[in-house]
Amino acid sequence: MRIVTISREFGSGGRELGKRLADELNFDYYDREIIDTIAHNTGTDPNYVFTVLENHGWKNIPLTFRQSVKSPLTVQYAQTELLIEQKRVIEEIAKHGNDCVIVGRNADVLLQDYCPFNIFVCADVQAKIRRCMERATQDENLTPKVLKRKMQNIDKQRKQIRDILTGSKWGEPHNYHVTINTTDWEIKQLTPAVTTIVNRWFGRKQ
Amino acid sequence: MRIVTISREFGSGGRELGKRLADELNFDYYDREIIDTIAHNTGTDPNYVFTVLENHGWKNIPLTFRQSVKSPLTVQYAQTELLIEQKRVIEEIAKHGNDCVIVGRNADVLLQDYCPFNIFVCADVQAKIRRCMERATQDENLTPKVLKRKMQNIDKQRKQIRDILTGSKWGEPHNYHVTINTTDWEIKQLTPAVTTIVNRWFGRKQ
Numbered sequence: 001m002r003i004v005t006i007s008r009e010f011g012s013g014g015r016e017l018g019k020r021l022a023d024e025l026n027f028d029y030y031d032r033e034i035i036d037t038i039a040h041n042t043g044t045d046p047n048y049v050f051t052v053l054e055n056h057g058w059k060n061i062p063l064t065f066r067q068s069v070k071s072p073l074t075v076q077y078a079q080t081e082l083l084i085e086q087k088r089v090i091e092e093i094a095k096h097g098n099d100c101v102i103v104g105r106n107a108d109v110l111l112q113d114y115c116p117f118n119i120f121v122c123a124d125v126q127a128k129i130r131r132c133m134e135r136a137t138q139d140e141n142l143t144p145k146v147l148k149r150k151m152q153n154i155d156k157q158r159k160q161i162r163d164i165l166t167g168s169k170w171g172e173p174h175n176y177h178v179t180i181n182t183t184d185w186e187i188k189q190l191t192p193a194v195t196t197i198v199n200r201w202f203g204r205k206q
Numbered sequence: 207m208r209i210v211t212i213s214r215e216f217g218s219g220g221r222e223l224g225k226r227l228a229d230e231l232n233f234d235y236y237d238r239e240i241i242d243t244i245a246h247n248t249g250t251d252p253n254y255v256f257t258v259l260e261n262h263g264w265k266n267i268p269l270t271f272r273q274s275v276k277s278p279l280t281v282q283y284a285q286t287e288l289l290i291e292q293k294r295v296i297e298e299i300a301k302h303g304n305d306c307v308i309v310g311r312n313a314d315v316l317l318q319d320y321c322p323f324n325i326f327v328c329a330d331v332q333a334k335i336r337r338c339m340e341r342a343t344q345d346e347n348l349t350p351k352v353l354k355r356k357m358q359n360i361d362k363q364r365k366q367i368r369d370i371l372t373g374s375k376w377g378e379p380h381n382y383h384v385t386i387n388t389t390d391w392e393i394k395q396l397t398p399a400v401t402t403i404v405n406r407w408f409g410r411k412q
Contacts, residue, residue, distance in 0.1 A: 122379050173328050173377070179385035189410050193403040200399040204391070 002027070002099045002202045003116035005108040007170065010154040011128030011147075013187045014121035017180075018103040020191040025198065028100035030093055038085045052079050053086060053105075054154070083165065104158075108176070109166040117201045119194070120176040125151070127183040177201065208233070208305045208408045209322035211314040213376065216360040217334030217353075219393045220327035223386075224309040226397040231404065234306035236299055243295045244288060258285050259292060259311075260360070289371065310364075314382070315372040323407045325400070326382040331357070333389040383407065 004021060008014020015031060022029035032046075035053070039046040090110050093100060102111075108118040123131070128151060129144045136142045142150075162170040173179045178197060182190065210227060214220020221237060228235035238252075241259070245252040296316050299306060308317075314324040329337070334357060335350045342348045348356075368376040379385045384403060388396065 120379070124380060171379070173326070173379050173385040174330060174387060174389075177387050177390070179379040179387075181380060181383050181385075183380075184383070185407075185410070189406060193399075193406040196402040197399040200395060201391075204395050 001094070001097050001114065002198075003094060003107075003111055003114050004101045004198055005111070005116045005118045006101065006103045006121060007106075007108060007118070007158075007176065008104065008121035009123065009128065009171070010151045010158075011132045012121045012123040013131055013182045013185075014119075015103050016187045017119075017121055017182070017191060017194065018101045020187060021194055021198070022101040024191055024195045025099070025101070028093075028098045029103075030100060031103040034086065034089055034093075034102075034105060037089045038082060041089070042082065042085055044082075049082055052082055054157070083161075106162055106166055109162075109168055117198055118176045120171060120173070120179040122171065122179065122181050124181075124183045207300070207303050207320065208404075209300060209313075209317055209320050210307045210404055211317070211322045211324045212307065212309045212327060213312075213314060213324070213364075213382065214310065214327035215329065215334065215377070216357045216364075217338045218327045218329040219337055219388045219391075220325075221309050222393045223325075223327060223388070223397060223400065224307045226393060227400055227404070228307040230397055230401045231305070231307070234299075234304045235309075236306060237309040240292065240295055240299075240308075240311060244291045247295070248288065248291055250288075255288055258288055260363070289367075312368055312372055315368075315374055323404055324382045324384075326377060326379070326385040328377065328385065328387050330387075330389045 004018075004025075004027065006014050006018040006021075008017075018031065019029055021027070032050075035050050036046050038044075038053075039049045042049070086105060087110055090102065090105060090107050093102065094111050094114050102116075108116055125148065129147050132147050132151070133142065133144065136147075159170040162168065168175050171179075178194075180190070180194065210224075210231075210233065212220050212224040212227075214223075224237065225235055227233070238256075241256050242252050244250075244259075245255045248255070292311060293316055296308065296311060296313050299308065300317050300320050308322075314322055331354065335353050338353050338357070339348065339350065342353075365376040368374065374381050377385075384400075386396070386400065
């Protein structure tokens with residue numbers, strides 16, 4: 001089984017790279033699917049799970065949000081519980097045995113016994129803002145300033161959660177096999193090159 | 207003209223990658239050649255130039271070494287003068303117009319007007335020590351402990367010189383197009399994948 005993990009700065013195009021890579025390699029692809037499974041298993045709302053795990057992070061359990069969400073079940077899970085469930089879901093994916101690309105959620109560390117190929121994706125702030133603005137819907141009404149703040153908050157969270165859970169630094173190049181700066185790339189043009197690296201990596205090990 | 211620059215941690219295999227990449231791409235290759243040219247132009251000893259620029263760095267001009275080296279000419283150049291000459295030599299290479307791979311010496315920043323493709327190569331300490339031990343001659347009599355200290359000193363120097371000369375952080379992934387961790391790779395196996403990235407990069411720009 002071959003597992004590729006992608007960790008990424010918000011807006012760097014890491015998710016698009018993951019999707020395209022999975023398509024080119026003919027691997028399964030996991031991203032929001034993990035959130036949906038956690039929500040299903042814990043009987044919570046996927047938006048709640050997403051917000052707790054992705055946007056608000058480790059330290060601040062968003063009580064107001066928790067109270068405002070109408071979950072199909074009455075139990076709302078705290079962040080630690082959701083993180084434990086997330087770990088379980090990711091381990092289940094690996095046990096399933098299919099080749100796959102997993103985006104985010106510290107899968108590189110959680111699945112290290114499976115020797116995944118780990119990619120980190122970064123980009124310059126301006127490039128990330130440009131990428132997000134292109135993808136934003138009109139009614140999101142995002143300004144570059146708002147986006148920049150959002151970007152910094154989310155990355156800070158990702159960094160914090162990783163530091164606490166894994167003791168391994170987020171974005172530090174020694175913790176990944178390859179780190180790609182997408183600033184001057186179209187993800188579409190970059191993907192075949194990354195596919196080659198992944199193929200050589202797994203070819204090397206066989 | 208296509209320029210590839212390789213910055214690297216000591217012992218990470220960056221130099222070997224540069225050489226192999228130049229061979230595969232059929233590009234000119236510059237590494238120690240730059241030192242030899244500086245020595246030739248300034249009438250100093252190549253070992254002197256190498257030691258000043260590579261091993262002892264920016265702040266400590268190795269006076270004892272300078273006095274002990276018998277240069278063919280009597281003039282010994284100070285580090286700032288050698289750095290200026292290095293800059294000139296690297297710019298000359300670019301003006302020459304041939305496709306090339308340049309290892310080290312902040313060529314990525316010095317030649318940024320030529321839009322080079324910039325690679326950073328890193329590896330875990332243990333992997334770097336292993337690589338160095340394999341390449342060391344018996345009479346070097348290096349122990350892992352000595353190597354580790356040497357490694358740390360050289361990388362500290364590279365970092366310092368870059369910080370002072372360029373204001374751009376050495377080894378920070380946003381400053382390179384791709385950062386490769388060679389810990390679990392044979393450079394030989396890795397090279398074709400890097401060649402693909404380089405080719406796609408320059409293909410993209412045409």
